[in-house]
Amino acid sequence: MARLLLFGGKGGVGKTTCSAASAIRLADAGLRVLLVSSDPAHSTSDSLGIELGPEPTPVDGVPGLFGLEMDxxxxxxxxxxxxxxxxxxxxxxxxxxxxxxxxxxxxxxxx
Incomplete structure:
Protein backbone atom coordinates (compact mmCIF):
# COMPACT_ATOMS: atom_id res chain seq x y z
CA MET A 1 0.00 0.00 0.00
CA ALA A 2 1.35 3.43 -0.95
CA ARG A 3 1.77 5.97 1.85
CA LEU A 4 2.32 9.71 1.73
CA LEU A 5 4.45 11.45 4.35
CA LEU A 6 4.56 15.25 4.20
CA PHE A 7 7.00 17.65 5.85
CA GLY A 8 5.96 21.29 6.11
CA GLY A 9 6.63 24.45 8.04
CA LYS A 10 8.37 27.79 7.85
CA GLY A 11 11.69 28.22 6.12
CA GLY A 12 14.74 27.07 8.05
CA VAL A 13 12.97 24.63 10.39
CA GLY A 14 14.60 21.51 8.91
CA LYS A 15 12.05 20.18 6.42
CA THR A 16 14.71 19.09 3.93
CA THR A 17 16.91 17.51 6.59
CA CYS A 18 14.02 15.61 8.21
CA SER A 19 12.52 14.48 4.90
CA ALA A 20 15.87 13.28 3.52
CA ALA A 21 16.76 11.46 6.75
CA SER A 22 13.31 9.84 6.91
CA ALA A 23 13.51 8.78 3.26
CA ILE A 24 16.91 7.16 3.81
CA ARG A 25 15.70 5.37 6.94
CA LEU A 26 12.59 4.03 5.18
CA ALA A 27 14.64 2.85 2.19
CA ASP A 28 17.13 1.19 4.56
CA ALA A 29 14.14 -0.65 6.08
CA GLY A 30 13.42 -2.16 2.67
CA LEU A 31 10.73 0.18 1.39
CA ARG A 32 10.73 1.79 -2.05
CA VAL A 33 10.75 5.54 -1.42
CA LEU A 34 10.29 8.53 -3.70
CA LEU A 35 11.45 11.77 -2.08
CA VAL A 36 9.78 14.72 -3.84
CA SER A 37 10.78 18.32 -3.18
CA SER A 38 8.73 21.30 -4.35
CA ASP A 39 11.05 23.81 -2.67
CA PRO A 40 12.29 26.39 -5.20
CA ALA A 41 15.70 26.37 -3.44
CA HIS A 42 16.21 22.73 -4.54
CA SER A 43 18.35 21.88 -1.51
CA THR A 44 17.34 18.20 -1.55
CA SER A 45 20.04 17.59 -4.18
CA ASP A 46 22.61 19.00 -1.76
CA SER A 47 21.27 16.90 1.12
CA LEU A 48 21.52 13.66 -0.87
CA GLY A 49 24.77 14.56 -2.63
CA ILE A 50 23.37 14.00 -6.14
CA GLU A 51 21.81 16.14 -8.85
CA LEU A 52 18.03 15.73 -8.94
CA GLY A 53 15.68 16.93 -11.65
CA PRO A 54 12.01 16.60 -12.57
CA GLU A 55 12.18 12.81 -13.07
CA PRO A 56 12.75 10.17 -10.35
CA THR A 57 16.49 9.57 -9.95
CA PRO A 58 18.02 6.64 -8.01
CA VAL A 59 20.06 7.77 -5.01
CA ASP A 60 23.53 6.21 -5.07
CA GLY A 61 24.28 4.02 -2.06
CA VAL A 62 20.65 3.81 -0.90
CA PRO A 63 18.83 0.97 -2.68
CA GLY A 64 15.13 1.69 -3.06
CA LEU A 65 15.45 5.47 -2.70
CA PHE A 66 14.62 7.80 -5.56
CA GLY A 67 14.44 11.58 -5.52
CA LEU A 68 13.11 14.38 -7.66
CA GLU A 69 12.87 18.15 -7.44
CA MET A 70 9.85 19.62 -9.16
CA ASP A 71 9.18 23.21 -10.16
Whole structure:
Protein backbone atom coordinates (compact mmCIF):
# COMPACT_ATOMS: atom_id res chain seq x y z
CA MET A 1 0.00 0.00 0.00
CA ALA A 2 1.35 3.43 -0.95
CA ARG A 3 1.77 5.97 1.85
CA LEU A 4 2.32 9.71 1.73
CA LEU A 5 4.45 11.45 4.35
CA LEU A 6 4.56 15.25 4.20
CA PHE A 7 7.00 17.65 5.85
CA GLY A 8 5.96 21.29 6.11
CA GLY A 9 6.63 24.45 8.04
CA LYS A 10 8.37 27.79 7.85
CA GLY A 11 11.69 28.22 6.12
CA GLY A 12 14.74 27.07 8.05
CA VAL A 13 12.97 24.63 10.39
CA GLY A 14 14.60 21.51 8.91
CA LYS A 15 12.05 20.18 6.42
CA THR A 16 14.71 19.09 3.93
CA THR A 17 16.91 17.51 6.59
CA CYS A 18 14.02 15.61 8.21
CA SER A 19 12.52 14.48 4.90
CA ALA A 20 15.87 13.28 3.52
CA ALA A 21 16.76 11.46 6.75
CA SER A 22 13.31 9.84 6.91
CA ALA A 23 13.51 8.78 3.26
CA ILE A 24 16.91 7.16 3.81
CA ARG A 25 15.70 5.37 6.94
CA LEU A 26 12.59 4.03 5.18
CA ALA A 27 14.64 2.85 2.19
CA ASP A 28 17.13 1.19 4.56
CA ALA A 29 14.14 -0.65 6.08
CA GLY A 30 13.42 -2.16 2.67
CA LEU A 31 10.73 0.18 1.39
CA ARG A 32 10.73 1.79 -2.05
CA VAL A 33 10.75 5.54 -1.42
CA LEU A 34 10.29 8.53 -3.70
CA LEU A 35 11.45 11.77 -2.08
CA VAL A 36 9.78 14.72 -3.84
CA SER A 37 10.78 18.32 -3.18
CA SER A 38 8.73 21.30 -4.35
CA ASP A 39 11.05 23.81 -2.67
CA PRO A 40 12.29 26.39 -5.20
CA ALA A 41 15.70 26.37 -3.44
CA HIS A 42 16.21 22.73 -4.54
CA SER A 43 18.35 21.88 -1.51
CA THR A 44 17.34 18.20 -1.55
CA SER A 45 20.04 17.59 -4.18
CA ASP A 46 22.61 19.00 -1.76
CA SER A 47 21.27 16.90 1.12
CA LEU A 48 21.52 13.66 -0.87
CA GLY A 49 24.77 14.56 -2.63
CA ILE A 50 23.37 14.00 -6.14
CA GLU A 51 21.81 16.14 -8.85
CA LEU A 52 18.03 15.73 -8.94
CA GLY A 53 15.68 16.93 -11.65
CA PRO A 54 12.01 16.60 -12.57
CA GLU A 55 12.18 12.81 -13.07
CA PRO A 56 12.75 10.17 -10.35
CA THR A 57 16.49 9.57 -9.95
CA PRO A 58 18.02 6.64 -8.01
CA VAL A 59 20.06 7.77 -5.01
CA ASP A 60 23.53 6.21 -5.07
CA GLY A 61 24.28 4.02 -2.06
CA VAL A 62 20.65 3.81 -0.90
CA PRO A 63 18.83 0.97 -2.68
CA GLY A 64 15.13 1.69 -3.06
CA LEU A 65 15.45 5.47 -2.70
CA PHE A 66 14.62 7.80 -5.56
CA GLY A 67 14.44 11.58 -5.52
CA LEU A 68 13.11 14.38 -7.66
CA GLU A 69 12.87 18.15 -7.44
CA MET A 70 9.85 19.62 -9.16
CA ASP A 71 9.18 23.21 -10.16
CA UNK A 72 5.75 24.04 -8.67
CA UNK A 73 5.23 27.12 -10.87
CA UNK A 74 5.94 25.11 -14.02
CA UNK A 75 3.53 22.38 -12.86
CA UNK A 76 0.77 24.94 -12.26
CA UNK A 77 1.39 26.52 -15.68
CA UNK A 78 1.29 23.05 -17.25
CA UNK A 79 -2.03 22.22 -15.56
CA UNK A 80 -3.78 25.57 -16.12
CA UNK A 81 -5.13 24.87 -19.65
CA UNK A 82 -6.98 21.78 -18.40
CA UNK A 83 -8.16 23.58 -15.27
CA UNK A 84 -9.36 26.57 -17.29
CA UNK A 85 -11.20 24.28 -19.69
CA UNK A 86 -12.92 22.51 -16.81
CA UNK A 87 -13.84 25.86 -15.23
CA UNK A 88 -15.56 26.98 -18.43
CA UNK A 89 -18.16 24.29 -17.83
CA UNK A 90 -19.09 25.82 -14.47
CA UNK A 91 -20.76 28.85 -16.02
CA UNK A 92 -19.97 32.54 -15.99
CA UNK A 93 -20.64 33.41 -12.36
CA UNK A 94 -20.35 32.09 -8.88
CA UNK A 95 -17.32 31.61 -6.67
CA UNK A 96 -15.18 30.06 -9.44
CA UNK A 97 -15.63 32.80 -12.05
CA UNK A 98 -12.22 34.41 -11.46
CA UNK A 99 -10.29 31.15 -11.60
CA UNK A 100 -10.84 30.39 -15.27
CA UNK A 101 -8.24 32.97 -16.31
CA UNK A 102 -5.43 31.68 -14.15
CA UNK A 103 -4.40 30.70 -10.67
CA UNK A 104 -2.40 33.81 -9.85
CA UNK A 105 1.00 32.49 -10.86
CA UNK A 106 1.65 29.65 -8.48
CA UNK A 107 0.84 27.84 -5.28
CA UNK A 108 0.05 29.68 -2.03
CA UNK A 109 3.15 31.00 -0.34
CA UNK A 110 5.21 30.77 -3.51
CA UNK A 111 5.09 34.44 -4.04
Missing amino acids: PEARVAQAMPKISEAMQGLGGGGPFAGLAGGAGGGPPGGG
